[in-house]
Amino acid sequence: MKLLGLLIVVVCVFGGYMWAGGKMAPIILALPYECLIILGAAIGAFMVANPGYAVKETLGNLKCLVKGEKHNKADYLELLSVLYMVFKLARSKGWLALEQHIEHPEESELFKQFPGFAHNHHATMFLCDYLRIISLGNENPHEIEALMDEELETLTHEKMHSSHAVQTMADGIPALGIVAAVLGIIKTMGSITEPPEVLGKMIGGALVGTFLGVFLAYGFVGPTASALATYGASELLYYRCMKVAVLAFLNGAAPQVAVEFARKFLPHNVQPNFLELEEKLNELPAPG
Numbered sequence: 251m252k253l254l255g256l257l258i259v260v261v262c263v264f265g266g267y268m269w270a271g272g273k274m275a276p277i278i279l280a281l282p283y284e285c286l287i288i289l290g291a292a293i294g295a296f297m298v299a300n301p302g303y304a305v306k307e308t309l310g311n312l313k314c315l316v317k318g319e320k321h322n323k324a325d326y327l328e329l330l331s332v333l334y335m336v337f338k339l340a341r342s343k344g345w346l347a348l349e350q351h352i353e354h355p356e357e358s359e360l361f362k363q364f365p366g367f368a369h370n371h372h373a374t375m376f377l378c379d380y381l382r383i384i385s386l387g388n389e390n391p392h393e394i395e396a397l398m399d400e401e402l403e404t405l406t407h408e409k410m411h412s413s414h415a416v417q418t419m420a421d422g423i424p425a426l427g428i429v430a431a432v433l434g435i436i437k438t439m440g441s442i443t444e445p446p447e448v449l450g451k452m453i454g455g456a457l458v459g460t461f462l463g464v465f466l467a468y469g470f471v472g473p474t475a476s477a478l479a480t481y482g483a484s485e486l487l488y489y490r491c492m493k494v495a496v497l498a499f500l501n502g503a504a505p506q507v508a509v510e511f512a513r514k515f516l517p518h519n520v521q522p523n524f525l526e527l528e529e530k531l532n533e534l535p536a537p538g
Contacts, residue, residue: 252315252477259469280455284462287430288423296419308412314481321488325366327522327530329488330509332364333495334531337505345385352378377492391500398493409486413479420471427463431456491515506531
């Protein structure tokens with residue numbers, strides 16, 4: 251859907267220009283060097299302003315233009331099932347029964363039943379770290395909630411960094427378009443003795459820089475930053491879902507009620523309904 255949106259931007263802008271009688275030749279001729287100036291400077295500035303890990307993460311997160319949100323309804327059904335199994339084991343056999351699973355989650359038979367969750371290393375460690383703290387004797391929900399809030403705040407800065415960085419780049423690209431246009435004017439002034447038809451083409455090529463700066467910023471880079479923000483927010487939602495379930499269980503809720511709290515917390519586009527969750531939980535084997 252997002253790639254379709256970007257295609258619509260290109261078709262409508264250039265289609266409308268051509269429909270109004272505009273010629274593509276001046277734009278096509280100026281496009282290579284104007285893009286080199288604008289995008290080259292923008293990418294270079296982006297690399298200067300951000301640490302290496304953030305650059306790599308941003309590149310990896312560009313899959314949001316194809317995938318959309320990080321997690322879908324099936325992912326949350328699986329997550330709620332994992333939480334139910336963990337809570338049920340803790341309720342029936344005590345927190346110490348979880349030790350074999352949380353110390354080496356990659357070897358846990360419980361987690362292996364849920365491959366999507368098990369392969370999400372950061373989410374698995376997030377849950378296991380808090381289960382470990384609780385199993386060591388700290389079952390105070392207020393203290394656990396305060397610690398979770400601190401970690402989620404750190405995660406928010408981390409997961410939203412890509413979108414903020416790309417938005418900063420989008421804010422600067424129109425100015426870089428002006429830089430490209432000024433360079434084009436400087437080039438034109440060096441050929442001031444040329445006939446008017448030649449100067450007209452050169453000035454038109456210079457103005458392509460201003461056009462490209464605004465077009466790329468508001469038609470491509472800015473929307474990409476918004477898509478990255480949505481992607482990051484959807485990833486954070488996964489962690490907040492675990493938080494709601496763990497706190498509900500610590501406050502005395504039964505395993506199925508705790509995961510129901512987490513289910514109700516989810517937005518409707520990824521929220522399984524009550525019957526879907528109940529059917530899924532009834533299919534699960536007894537935790538061991």
